Amino acid sequence: MAEDQYLHEIVTPTEPLSAWIYLHHEKGVTYIAPHWHQGIELSFTIAGSIDDFVINEHHYRTQSGTILVVNSQVVHSVRSVLKVADEAISIIYPYDYVNRLYPEIQNEVIDLNQPAKFNRFQKEIYIEVQTTLFKIYKSLQSQNKFSNLKLETLADQTLQLLLEYFTKPKTEYDIIYGTKEFEVAGIQAITKYISEHYANKIKLVDIATQVNLSKEYLAKFFKNHMELTIGSYINNVRAQKAYYDLLGGKYNLTEIAVKNGFSSIRAMN
Known part of the structure; x- marks a missing residue:
């Protein structure tokens, strides 16, 4: 896919x-x-x-x-x-x-x-x-x-x-599938920002600024609703992107790591 x-x-x-x-x-x-x-x-x-x-x-x-x-x-x-x-x-x-x-x-x-x-x-x-x-x-x-x-x-x-x-x-519904509408909107804004910037270095403060939340509340909010930390989510997105690059065979491992926001091959592994 x-x-x-x-x-x-x-x-x-x-x-x-x-x-x-x-x-x-x-x-x-x-x-x-x-x-x-x-x-x-x-x-x-x-x-x-x-x-x-x-x-x-x-x-x-x-x-x-x-x-x-x-x-x-x-x-x-x-x-x-x-x-x-x-x-x-x-x-x-x-x-x-x-x-x-x-x-x-x-x-x-x-x-x-x-x-x-x-x-x-x-x-x-x-x-x-x-x-x-x-x-x-x-x-x-x-x-x-x-x-x-x-x-x-x-x-x-x-x-x-x-x-x-x-x-x-x-x-x-006040709630859509168990989550309040404003909470769904918040998750959508966070995941959209990450999907558009995963190749760059992403700081928690950058995401917090985009969604008008404090860093502390953002981290707790995301973990509660997505059942994983923002850092883990970012790495999952990067790993998924890298997976398709590996299948494509167009880049070597170093290029794939850098292209998808990893600091090194070791970090990607």
């Missing part, structure tokens, strides 16, 4: 489709640092499981058939040990695309992550969404000249079902 599609606010659709669609079938330890984007993200576990998918401080362990939705501007992360047979689909709908088709999304959230609370009708629709997503999976596996037409249609059908049957007004 292209890391800039995850760590930045702007999501680039999979050409020529309207949404970004990706089939995960990697193996090994996967860690996607906490991040957010404007788009609406959907994760569908085909086989196996995702050990820890964190959405605004709520931890989910998925299994085959699990669907998770990350609403616009919600901080989320993934940590999992993926086995050979594990597979999952990610779809990110650009916010402008959703808003153009369904302007009501500005005042609503998609509430899909707790199926135990569904009414009988929603449970039936959930199965329909699972079926549609599985069709997307099959289309990704067997590409032909009609694949883009199928993927576009199925992705839109999935979005329509989510918006028609699983949305709730934002006004019903």
Whole structure:
């Protein structure tokens, strides 16, 4: 997966489709640092499981058939040990695309992550969404000249079902997934600053100035909400960036370390 599609606010659709669609079938330890984007993200576990998918401080362990939705501007992360047979689909709908088709999304959230609370009708629709997503999976596996037409249609059908049957007004909540809105905004501002400046030396005071908090409160606030220190988070972002540079094979280790904000190869290791 292209890391800039995850760590930045702007999501680039999979050409020529309207949404970004990706089939995960990697193996090994996967860690996607906490991040957010404007788009609406959907994760569908085909086989196996995702050990820890964190959405605004709520931890989910998925299994085959699990669907998770990350609403616009919600901080989320993934940590999992993926086995050979594990597979999952990610779809990110650009916010402008959703808003153009369904302007009501500005005042609503998609509430899909707790199926135990569904009414009988929603449970039936959930199965329909699972079926549609599985069709997307099959289309990704067997590409032909009609694949883009199928993927576009199925992705839109999935979005329509989510918006028609699983949305709730934002006004019903003082809290979005357990976190107050101003706290979510604070986390978003911090992670955005780090994602834009990870290659440089970042001081705690620089971040504190950007979000109008004291250094002391900033450190405590971040640790409470993200379950790791700001220093660890910065290193995780840098390590994730360095990982993709290593895969690319364009730079030597010293260049990768410097390019991604590490003081040395030893620090990167």
